[in-house]
Amino acid sequence: MTDSSTGAAKILVVDDEKPLVRLVSQYLLREGLSVDSSGDGAQAVGMVREQDPAVVILDLGLPGMDGVEVCRQIRTFSDCYIIMLTARVEEVDRLIGLSVGADDYVSKPFSPRELVLRVKAMLRRPRTGRGGAQVLDVGDLRVNLAGREIQLRDAPVELTRTEFELLVALASKPGVALSRRELINQVWGDDWFGDRNVVDVHIGHLRRKLGDDPNSPEFIHTVRGVGYKMGTPR
Numbered sequence: 001m002t003d004s005s006t007g008a009a010k011i012l013v014v015d016d017e018k019p020l021v022r023l024v025s026q027y028l029l030r031e032g033l034s035v036d037s038s039g040d041g042a043q044a045v046g047m048v049r050e051q052d053p054a055v056v057i058l059d060l061g062l063p064g065m066d067g068v069e070v071c072r073q074i075r076t077f078s079d080c081y082i083i084m085l086t087a088r089v090e091e092v093d094r095l096i097g098l099s100v101g102a103d104d105y106v107s108k109p110f111s112p113r114e115l116v117l118r119v120k121a122m123l124r125r126p127r128t129g130r131g132g133a134q135v136l137d138v139g140d141l142r143v144n145l146a147g148r149e150i151q152l153r154d155a156p157v158e159l160t161r162t163e164f165e166l167l168v169a170l171a172s173k174p175g176v177a178l179s180r181r182e183l184i185n186q187v188w189g190d191d192w193f194g195d196r197n198v199v200d201v202h203i204g205h206l207r208r209k210l211g212d213d214p215n216s217p218e219f220i221h222t223v224r225g226v227g228y229k230m231g232t233p234r
Contacts, residue, residue, distance in 0.1 A: 008034040010053040041065030060086040075101035079161040170230040177223040
């Protein structure tokens with residue numbers, strides 16, 4: 001997560017556009033971050049495994065192994081934050097990136113300064129380790145905060161870091177309707193900026209992993225005009 005020699009957070013930039021990589025790396029280095037880069041998807045997966053970066057900035061349109069597959073493979077062993085870069089403007093491409101475990105997306109062309117601000121906001125994101133109850137029960141769902149584990153009817157459920165934190169935010173206040181802005185403040189941090197629909201995308205992923213029918217939910221309920229709330233705990 002951090003460079004052992006400097007104590008700086010590690011950032012991996014994965015893009016085959018070398019001028020863009022150099023530019024983004026320069027901005028990150030100015031902020032005192034430790035930066036490495038790769039233009040190859042398979043190599044990037046190996047670098048994440050070896051270096052354990054805090055944030056991966058990942059281009060969707062990599063040659064060979066594309067960003068979607070890179071993201072899928074990284075998510076099999078790492079919960080690092082992933083920001084997906086895409087030159088495609090269609091919403092479906094953004095959602096595809098998020099559906100495999102990306103935490104955020106940025107469309108090209110973008111401001112390197114804005115990208116750095118997003119990285120720094122991620123590094124400041126509040127963690128779920130907190131005082132009070134260390135286990136939250138909502139019906140047949142059990143959330144273990146200390147162990148960062150989810151069990152549904154005694155079977156484990158694998159979540160990304162963002163999905164876990166979003167579930168904790170909801171499960172910590174069962175029956176309370178939380179707006180998208182409130183959820184963003186709790187999970188992404190109050191200095192996060194971007195498309196609030198990112199909350200809806202991650203809620204959709206949570207529902208699928210929990211087997212929760214949005215038309216007749218057991219756990220996550222939509223509160224129209226407001227946001228979402230968790231079901232009543234047993």
